[in-house]
Amino acid sequence: MRPKQTLVLGLILLVPVLAFLFLKSFGTNRYALPTYLPDYVDSTQVDGKWQRDTVFHQVGDFRLPAQSGREVSQSELADKGLYVASFFETGSADYQRLNTQLMRVQEKFRREPRVKMASFSADPAHDSVAVLSRYAEQYGAIAGKWFFLTGDEATLNKVATQEFRLSPAAGTSGGLQHGQRVFLVDKDRRVRGIYDGTSEKEINRLMTEIEVLLYTYDHE
Template identity: 60%
Template sequence: MRPQQVLLLGLMLLVPVLAFLFLKGFGTNRYALPFYLPERVDSTLVAGKWQRDTVYHQLGSFQLREGAGGREVTGAELKAQGLYILSAMPPGCPTDCQRQTAQLVRLQEKYRQEPRVRLASVLTSPDSMAAAARYAEQAGAIAGKWFFLTGNESTVNRLLKQELQLLPSATTASAGPDPLVVLLVDRDGYVRGRYNGTSERDMNRLITEISVLLYIYDNP
């Protein structure tokens, strides 16, 4: 066999090995989900040196009422299986809200057979049991998969304004946070994704990041 042929054969055998090593070293677990809602910065003494570490907000306990049937649903129940997709619904559900609902319908169908993924839509106008039930019916919400929730004013405000910063508070400017934002909440109560609920591109990113989070759960 000629030297040129030997060299060519060697390169042909070497390329797959190099590709495998590259993918193993650089192509695994490179997609890290961020945390949202920074709360404070702590300093910790490690090996004689101070290290600064950001602490992110972890959702506190909350309890709302489901429009369909009036059953009480807690934050602990929503995250018990793995993760949930949380959104807010303004009064009357204008055109943009309907576009967001259409995207959420797509997500429900995507994860119909995945019990670890749930959806929760919180009505921004409190104590709207009839409206919550009507929205659930119009969206074709699957019982136990997609929850349309409401509650008293203080509970809804604390969750959407203070905890999640989805709505402007009385002390902020009128051009506050957009209520048509969808959040990805993990099983520990941390917000791991923030998306424009009316954007198909953003919701496709949500699908990707749900897959990443489920992979992390399967491969701790």
């Protein structure tokens, strides 16, 4: 074999080896989810130097009646896992699209007990427990997995505006500018994702990020 051909053959054989060594050394894939809803920036002293650190909002405790009539607390939703939070208005044109997309999330994580879902009524004057029971049946909500929550208007408005930072809709009484947003809340009660609940692409991203979050729990 000619020297030139030997050199070319050697380079061809060397490329996979170099690629393997590169991936082994530098190919660790770490995909960290962002955290949303900052509260304030704090300063801490580390090794004699001041460092600025953002403190993120933790969703406050709540306890609300679900479609079964039983009260559900945030500790039940977030304990050792995560939950997907949404706000719905049955009079909204996007209501059915939102819940149809959430059905996909429930089906994908049907056998994962650490994933729960909470749909908060944005119209508690209309959405009694009996009405919520019909919603839950319509969308195939699994008991203990997907909770449709209602309650008094003041409590629900507090959850929406103070805990999830939704804004009151202009010119309405008790309405919300939620835009069918969906939130991913981790076990530390911090918001790790915000999505358009009517978009198939966005819900696909939500399901991927749920898997990422569960992976981090398993490999802490």
